[in-house]
Amino acid sequence: MKITYENNNTKISGAKNFDLGQTFECGQCFRFDKDSDGLYKGTAFGKTITAGQDGEGITLYGVGEREFESLWRGYFDLDRDYAGIIKALSFDERVSVAASSGAGGIRILNQDGWETLCSFIVSQNNNIPRIKKIIASLCSLLGEETGGGFYSFPSAEAVAGAGIEGLAPIRSGFRAKYIIDAAESVASGKVKLDGLSLLPYDEAKAELMKIKGVGDKVSDCALLFGFGFRGAFPKDVWIKRTLEKYYGADFSPSEYFGEHAGIAQQYLFYYERSILKKIAGDN
DNA sequence: GTCCAGGATCGGA
């Protein structure tokens, strides 16, 4: 992998297993959209960027060395050896097939913990287009403008301050009370997100599940996408179907796949949900 | 109009 800086852009070339589209569209992140020109635009950690990919590599527009090193290198998980992880996980036939059939360019983003927690509370019993819409609405309602009509994700304090009535415009339905409980718990310190990534998995999970509306799956998503727990294995409806179909009952993904179970999960999820669905749709 | 969505909670077997 080679990083070069020119004209206030950062160019990443020779990065193995890094596909911008797969990474932004595999369901881990709700804040990036593809523009009509094929570029992805979105906001993370209060910074809005435009990113594109061509045969030469990935370009982050308007990002200089300082910002790249302090934010985006970590965000895109660039210091993790995905090729090696895929090799290590390919003892499993399903993961091997998924990784070599259009899911191998996914990188697990290191997103903001609070944003990820809140986003996956919104995701429950919901569909991705609507999840994105609700989150965008929450950000424009309570976040701060970051330029070009983009907004930062609001702090827990800002969300708690709005109260349940204040959230009415985002149309989040029965999830509003859960969002408020999460915001109040985090703002008050009842649930501590600082240092959560350093706790053992079980303790970190129990901490998040103190929040109403945060159960087994939502907490695993937050841990995997927002707190660096690559061994967390979120079990949504698609993955449950996959597990039943190929791995049988009483199967323990975390023991079977090990420390990178979450990455295996994401390959399986994206492959089953997007790639097989697309193939089915083409027939 | 119907079905269902990256689930969690609650009450009752």
Place this chain on the structure above:
DNA sequence: TCCGATCATGGA
């Protein structure tokens, strides 16, 4: 412990 109904809304 397990199962089903329910939750609020709108995308497909």
